[in-house]
Amino acid sequence: MKLDFHKDAGKDWTRLTGEAACHPAGDERRRVAIVLDEKVISSPQVDPSVGCQAGLPSGGTQITGSFSAKEARDLALLIKGGALPVPVEIVEQRTVGPTLGAAAIDASAQAALIGAAATALFITFVYRLFGALAAVALAAYGVISYAALVGLGVTLTLPGLAGFVLAIGMAVDANVLVFERAREECQDRPARSLRSALTTGFQKAFSAVADSNITTLLAAGLLFFLGSGPVKGFGVTLAIGVVASMFSALVIARALTEIAAGSRFVSDYRGVNGIARPGSVRTWLTRKDPQLFRKPVRWLVVSTALVAVAVAGIVVRGVDLGVEFTGGRLVEYSTSRPVDVETARSTLADAGFGDAEVTTAGDGDISVRTGKLDNDGEHTLREALATEGGETTKVRDELIGPSLGDELRRNALIALGVAVFVQLAYLAMRFRWTFAVASVVGMVHDVVIVVGAFAWLGRPVDGIFLAALLTVIGYSVNDSVVVFDRVRELWAGNRKTPLATIARRAVLQTVPRTVNTGMGALFILVALAVLGGDSLADFALALLIGIVVGTWSSVFTAVPGALVLERTTGAPPPVPGKASRRARAPRRDPLDNGARV
CATH class of the missing domain: 3.30.70 (Alpha-Beta Plaits)
Known part of the structure; x- marks a missing residue:
């Protein structure tokens, strides 16, 4: 390894090595120690050919030995870097209050409790006893999530709160998916038992619940590992919330509802259990039977017009970047x-x-x-x-300066881009590439419209808005996954039926789930907007716009987009799953022991 010295340092090196050369070879005093932060990192011995007081030439020198090339590079970096740990001196120390004051935090907590209670009452009203049991499971989700956050020592920030809200919506969605599938089973086969219909509902809803939660977990993990600052906090709470929501919906809620379904009283009285009757939304759709996708391009034109209005707002009014992005005074x-x-x-x-x-x-x-x-x-x-x-x-x-600096913004964009790409790859693997691309297009549609709406309203785009936007992306992908899961299931069982007809049936069958899940989320957001104070008003507003637009795009942007893309591909319809091919005979009722009298 070669060392070059600058200016007077070379003279000092010649003097130092000349003094060391006065000692005999092998003597420890013939060594020159290289010290970094009071630690000796190397102590080479002056070559025997160097005479006493002669020293090595001042321009440079070489260090040779039995070290590897990697060790030589590491030593060179240490010598070149110098004293890396820089001493820090406290110039000023101040105690500052939270951005969300105590009153705002109390108001937000009160709004969240009122919104959650309203959501529980709504689910109970729609699904009767089973809805009340789902509300109990939702409360268990809150306890589990809070315990996990406390156990891991997670600091709850506003983006973290956003991840928590998104996970609550997914927990409600999982229960609604199961109950709507059970309603379909009761409607198609009125003679089957309540417990059998409920079990089938859990089985058929599992793929949609799993796919939507896995895509969300992939995004949360990538946001945590690749992002930083508020984006990382969003990923942590979202991942914890998704795992807790799946446990509450697929384990706690299932155990409670199956125990209730085994009761003769609950099974006999249809008005009590909540799933033996089809529901008002499903009944109305069955009676009207709207023809939605005869010309899917029309819906894409409407969505394009909405995006154009949003882009016009961004161009004409401009985006009012908050102080977190621009800095200030x-x-x-x-x-x-x-x-x-x-x-x-x-x-x-x-x-x-x-x-x-x-x-x-x-x-x-x-x-x-x-x-x-x-x-x-x-x-x-x-x-x-x-x-x-x-x-x-x-x-x-x-x-x-800005608290969300260039590096933080760059890391956030990279993390978000990688997360979207991974979700695209997963959806393409689980569904079809056309469905995956249509889902991502719907998500971009939602993001642009929310940003454009804030531009037209003159609201700031700051850290609060960033948290809301990440939540909107999660809702958008989740909605599209649920719809395309039903399209895949129906198309695999009716391979000769035109895809437009299949898509219409799938959308009509999932509309009750979409309405009920959206209403459950809206109760919480309206409570935050009205009771949460000015600090959370923009957060709730962005989520309200995002959920409404996301519901639209999952039906009238993603599905028509997939229909248009399917015209360009010659890929055959999906193959039915093993379960569909294995048993065409009706499944035996769980209460039927097989005996015949």
């Missing part, structure tokens, strides 16, 4: 009267600073972080605070 004030964070937020919002982030700092000071703010704007901001806090003194004023 941080001003801290001391007031003569104490002012709580929520009051300060409300006061600044009334003064035209609705996008400012307000927290506490130090001993009761108010810290305001906002985007571009000139001196006149700062004066207006200070006067607004003075109306509540009395005499207001500026104690700190500085420019700040």
Whole structure:
């Protein structure tokens, strides 16, 4: 390994090696120690050919020995790097309050509880006793998820809360899928027992539940390993929530409902169990039988027009990037009267600073972080605070950089891109490449429309919006998977039927699930929007728009897109599964022991 010295360092090296050369060969004092952070990383001996006080040439030297090429490279990097650990000196230490104040957190928790209770009541109203049992399983999901978060020491941030909300929706969706499949079994075969219909419902819903949860878990894992900051937090809570939701739906809810289905009272009284009757939505669709996909291109034109309106909003109005992306100005004030964070937020919002982030700092000071703010704007901001806090003194004023910097944004985009690609590959493997591409197109459709809606509304695109957008992507993919799972099942059993007819049947059969799942999620989001305070208003608004648009795209964008793509491929229809080929005779009722009298 060759060392080159700069300027006076070469002279010092010559002097040092000359002094070491005065000692005999083999003597420890003939060695020159190379020390890094008070540790000797190498101690080569001066060559015997070097004379005392002569030293090695000042321009450079060589270190030879019985080390490998890798060891030589590592040693070169250590010498070249120098003292890597840099001492850190504390210049300033401050205590700051949370971005979401105590009042906002309490309001959000209250809104979440009210929304969850409304969702439980809605499920109970639709599915009667089985819905109430599903609500019990949903409560168990909440306990399991919270215990996992506490056990792992996860810090719950707003993106983490978004992952939690998405997992709640998937837990509700799994139960709704099972109950709707059981309703179909009761409608198709009225003579079969309730327990048999419920068991078949679990079996037929399993593939849709598994595929939607696996795609979500793949995305959550990639967001965790490749992302950073809030994206990583979203991936952690989403993964925990998905695993807990699958356990609550497929284990706890199944155990409770099968025990109830074994009761003669529950089985005999159709109005009690909740699945022996088809439901009002299914009855209405069966009676109307709308012809949805005679011309699928028309639906694609409507979706394209919606995307064009959203893009126009992005181009004309522009995207108002929040302070997390752009940086801005941080001003801290001391007031003569104490002012709580929520009051300060409300006061600044009334003064035209609705996008400012307000927290506490130090001993009761108010810290305001906002985007571009000139001196006149700062004066207006200070006067607004003075109306509540009395005499207001500026104690700190500085420019700040973005908390979501270039590297964090780049990592988030890379993680999201890889996650979408992996989901595309998985869906192509499990379904067909046409279905996978149509699902991703529907997801992009939803993302663009949500961003465009915020552009038209003039709402900021910040960390809260990022959390909501990740949740919208999860809902969109989940909806498309459920619809295409039914298309695959029906097409495999009716291979000679036109795909447009199959798609129409699949959509009509899954609409009750879509409506009931969407309503369950809307209760929570409306509660967050109305009761959660200003801090979560944009979060709930983005999710409300995303769920409505995602429901539309899973039916009127993804399915027509798949129909158009299928016209370009000559691939045959899917082959029926082994279970479908194995038994064409009706399955024996679980209560039938085979005896005949």
